[in-house]
Amino acid sequence: MKHYIKTITIISAMLITMMSAIAKADNIKIAELNWQSGSMIAYIDSYIIKHGYGHDTEIVPGGIDATIQSMLATNSPNIVGEMWISSLGDNALTALNDGSLVLSTDGVIGGAGEGWFIPQDVAMEYGLNTIEDVLARPDLFPHPEDPSKGGIVICPEGWSCKQSNLNLFKAFDMEAKGWKVLEPGSGTGLNAHWEGSVTKGKGAFGYYWTPTSFVGRLNLVGPLPSEVGFAGDDNWTKCIALTGEECANPQATQWPASKIGTITTPGLDQVVIDYVSTRTFDGSVITAMLVWTDANQATAEDSALHFLNTYPEIWSKWVTPEAATKITASLN
Amino acid sequence: MANFPSLEKETITGFKKSIDSTFREFASNWGEWFTELLSPIHWLLIHFEKLLIATPWYIFLGLISLLLWKTTQNWKLILGFLISFILIGLFGMWDDTMRTLAIVVVSTLICIVIGIPIGILMAKNNLAHKIILPILDLMQTIPSFVYLIPVVMLFGLGKIPGLIAISVFAIPPVIRFTNIGLREVNKDLRETAQALGLKSFHILRLVELSLARNVILGGINQTIMMALAMVVIASMIGVRGLGAQVLNSIGNGYLGLGVISGLSIVALAIIIDRAIQSHNKRYDKWRDYK
Numbered sequence: 194m195k196h197y198i199k200t201i202t203i204i205s206a207m208l209i210t211m212m213s214a215i216a217k218a219d220n221i222k223i224a225e226l227n228w229q230s231g232s233m234i235a236y237i238d239s240y241i242i243k244h245g246y247g248h249d250t251e252i253v254p255g256g257i258d259a260t261i262q263s264m265l266a267t268n269s270p271n272i273v274g275e276m277w278i279s280s281l282g283d284n285a286l287t288a289l290n291d292g293s294l295v296l297s298t299d300g301v302i303g304g305a306g307e308g309w310f311i312p313q314d315v316a317m318e319y320g321l322n323t324i325e326d327v328l329a330r331p332d333l334f335p336h337p338e339d340p341s342k343g344g345i346v347i348c349p350e351g352w353s354c355k356q357s358n359l360n361l362f363k364a365f366d367m368e369a370k371g372w373k374v375l376e377p378g379s380g381t382g383l384n385a386h387w388e389g390s391v392t393k394g395k396g397a398f399g400y401y402w403t404p405t406s407f408v409g410r411l412n413l414v415g416p417l418p419s420e421v422g423f424a425g426d427d428n429w430t431k432c433i434a435l436t437g438e439e440c441a442n443p444q445a446t447q448w449p450a451s452k453i454g455t456i457t458t459p460g461l462d463q464v465v466i467d468y469v470s471t472r473t474f475d476g477s478v479i480t481a482m483l484v485w486t487d488a489n490q491a492t493a494e495d496s497a498l499h500f501l502n503t504y505p506e507i508w509s510k511w512v513t514p515e516a517a518t519k520i521t522a523s524l525n
Numbered sequence: 526m527a528n529f530p531s532l533e534k535e536t537i538t539g540f541k542k543s544i545d546s547t548f549r550e551f552a553s554n555w556g557e558w559f560t561e562l563l564s565p566i567h568w569l570l571i572h573f574e575k576l577l578i579a580t581p582w583y584i585f586l587g588l589i590s591l592l593l594w595k596t597t598q599n600w601k602l603i604l605g606f607l608i609s610f611i612l613i614g615l616f617g618m619w620d621d622t623m624r625t626l627a628i629v630v631v632s633t634l635i636c637i638v639i640g641i642p643i644g645i646l647m648a649k650n651n652l653a654h655k656i657i658l659p660i661l662d663l664m665q666t667i668p669s670f671v672y673l674i675p676v677v678m679l680f681g682l683g684k685i686p687g688l689i690a691i692s693v694f695a696i697p698p699v700i701r702f703t704n705i706g707l708r709e710v711n712k713d714l715r716e717t718a719q720a721l722g723l724k725s726f727h728i729l730r731l732v733e734l735s736l737a738r739n740v741i742l743g744g745i746n747q748t749i750m751m752a753l754a755m756v757v758i759a760s761m762i763g764v765r766g767l768g769a770q771v772l773n774s775i776g777n778g779y780l781g782l783g784v785i786s787g788l789s790i791v792a793l794a795i796i797i798d799r800a801i802q803s804h805n806k807r808y809d810k811w812r813d814y815k
Contacts, residue, residue: 256776258776258777258778259776259777337680337681337682337683337684337685338683338684346682349761349776350769350772350773350775350776350777351772351773351777352776375682375683376682376763376765376769377682377762377763378682378760378761378762378763378764378769378772379762381670381673381677381761382673382682382761382762384674385673385674385677386677386681386682386763388678389552389556389679389680389681390681392549392552392553392678393552393553393556393557394553488542489538490538490542
């Protein structure tokens with residue numbers, strides 16, 4: 194009986210290993226990040242890898258931290274297209290250093306940035322050009338639950354930029370300056386907050402990023418610079434990007450210029466790696482695509498197809514000529 | 526061939542966009558007005574929450590135990606309440622539980638104040654019954670994100686949109702149960718009351734509502750349960766409390782935090798549910814005895 198159980202255990206263990214090996218070889222899982230450009234890039238990758246290189250692809254939902262953890266623990270998803278390097282935590286950086294994850298490129302989008310934004314009309318009217326200018330006027334951005342204080346909207350739970358926001362809140366000594374954190378709860382909440390505030394002509398201050406259709410459509414300016422400039426990589430990666438307990442003494446700094454990378458699990462097909470490491474979008478192309486997405490209320494998949502149909506001169510440079518022919522054929 | 530002959534894509538997009546622009550127009554013209562209109566409720570909620578958090582824990586435990594004893598006289602329930610709240614406190618969930626309790630209590634009050642009159646209207650008027658019933662179905666089945674986004678655009682982030690989202694989802698049971706409770710009241714009793722010369726308002730208050738009392742309380746119980754279930758969704762638009770902790774644990778993959786905050790919500794739900802049931806049972810016993 195004991196023997197029997199042992200055999201079954203061994204066989205099932207082998208089966209599971211084999212199955213995961215097969216799944217790994219044939220099925221490339223791509224994380225769809227839950228913001229517009231992240232989700233569109235996932236669909237573009239999926240289409241090109243599927244139709245250009247003949248791999249089966251699967252889109253899986255993703256978030257920044259959860260996806261990295263899942264990649265480390267289960268080697269899946271295999272590709273995450275739009276990772277903001279500055280928002281990566283220590284565990285991700287360690288994994289990239291020791292080779293358990295691979296940074297295939299750090300230039301997915303040119304001219305991108307995250308940080309603190311304000312609506313353009315408010316900036317013009319009161320001459321607010323830097324973070325310090327804004328921090329001096331909490332009265333222009335009242336917090337909904339305590340209007341005597343200024344409210345700064347930060348990243349929702351699960352986005353690693355939440356830590357950076359909280360640490361910067363501390364670094365700029367914002368509590369003493371009459372500010373309070375405004376938690377959006379989710380990406381949806383964050384968007385609705387910006388959209389609602391700008392529509393109602395109210396002041397709003399806090400986190401967003403570019404390129405996004407939002408920044409263009411709502412006329413947000415940012416990321417705002419700081420008078421202290423960028424206070425060095427060490428301060429950022431070893432303090433601001435970490436949790437509050439790990440960052441006892443954050444220094445005030447402006448947000449670093451953003452590098453956006455694609456992270457893959459090791460052992461992917463070389464042609465796929467070649468493709469993801471050469472593809473690079475110009476910020477203006479992404480913005481144009483996102484504005485198109487908004488205007489047509491398109492899904493991420495629609496946008497990906499629209500991109501492939503509209504910009505063959507861009508994506509054909511990323512792939513081998515044979516793959517380009519196959520993709521063009523499948524599009525028609 | 527097999528595709529459904531749908532409208533032109535441009536027509537559909539145009540339709541969707543016109544809804545968007547109409548709503549944006551509405552939000553920019555009326556957003557402030559609505560926010561002002563609901564500011565008393567906002568004030569109530571903020572201060573109720575502050576009060577609950579500021580109350581020392583032993584006074585809170587004492588007062589609620591006393592309340593439970595008055596309403597149920599069930600010492601097992603009180604023991605369960607004390608144990609679970611002490612555990613909640615030990616695991617550092619006290620403040621978040623108070624925040625959740627505050628929003629659930631206020632939204633339940635809103636549901637009762639709005640829901641019971643609507644339920645009475647439904648029971649008395651068949652046309653109203655026919656109109657309101659499908660609306661209740663809609664409120665319970667429409668995915669909450671559909672109205673979360675417009676609500677946040679109108680009211681901004683935080684408690685008020687959360688309160689509205691919770692109330693929309695949680696109000697149907699109290700309306701349905703009030704309606705059913707009143708419709709189930711024995712006709713003979715109503716006629717007897719009429720024969721005794723009672724005005725219809727008095728019949729409603731003295732006879733019908735008191736006979737339907739347990740059913741209505743059952744509806745309120747359901748409403749509270751649904752409000753608790755909505756707490757996590759509400760946290761997605763910036764409501765703090767246990768829901769935000771659950772969201773936090775989902776976003777970061779913190780299993781332990783998820784279990785602790787999830788179980789705190791369960792504890793709240795079970796205690797409130799058992800308290801109302803136990804109270805109903807006691808009330809029934811008393812009535813049968815008399």
